Amino acid sequence: MFNVIDLPRRNTSSRVHTQAAAPGHRLPEAERAVLKLLEDDWRQICSGEIVPSHAQLDPHALHNALPHAFLLHRTAPGAVRIRVAGQRLHDLLRMDPRGMSFGSFFSAAARDTVMDIVDTAFDGPAIVGLPMTASRGLGRKPMQAELLLLPMMDAQGQVTRMMGALVAAGPLSNRPYRFDIAGDAVLRHDTLNLPFVERRGIRARPIPTDKPSLRLVVDNG
DSSP states (O other): OEEEEEEEOSOTTOOOEEOOOOTTTTSOHHHHHHHHHHHHHHHHHHTTTSOOBGGGOOGGGGTTTGGGEEEEEEEETTEEEEEEEOHHHHHHHTSOOTTSBGGGGBOHHHHHHHHHHHHHHHHTTEEEEEEEEEOOSTTSOOEEEEEEEEEEBOTTSOOOEEEEEEEEOSOOOSSOOOEEEOTTOEEEEEEOOOOOOOOOSOOOOOOOSSSOEEEEEEEOO
16 A cells, blocks of 8 residues: 655755665665664564564664664654764764754755654654765765664653664764755655554644645555
8 A cells, every 4th residue: 555645845856755675775784784783673672563662772782883873752743852862973963962853963955854754753653764965075975874763662652752873874074964865865664554552642743735745655565
């Protein structure tokens, strides 16, 4: 069954397509391994039955992924804060991102679209993977990166937490990076058809009708 999701965007030149795609397909093997480790641990916790609770996380099992990993907390649609962030994420922003909006990782042109995609990951709930790029400066090829989102429950059984990673390939310079959606990005959006406690207190954000839309066709099997 195919669902059509309309998301607002400001940069109408950006195009994101959805199809079956392995996470991190643009990245070198070492970076792909980080994403696989994180998702494998998430799947081991939930065992295909429920979305895991953030209290079940075992940092020792994620040792190699921790520098790239984060834990998010959503208090309302569009309001997503960074609760925990690995050292590599500190280095990307050149500051401690804890307590900041998750949108701080993205450029002004990409922020609205990415944050709407993040909302769909919470609301689905869904596993999301999105190829990203970041400028390295004039005359240099953009840095390749991958965003992975893995939904998690809070103590009340509501999906208000998100474990994930932003894995960027290559060495970093002494400058802050802000990420854009890759020009040929393939969006992975795997809706989880699992039993959940009814989610109360989080309302879906209305989609503005006066903005251009990014049309995503999602295959939920």
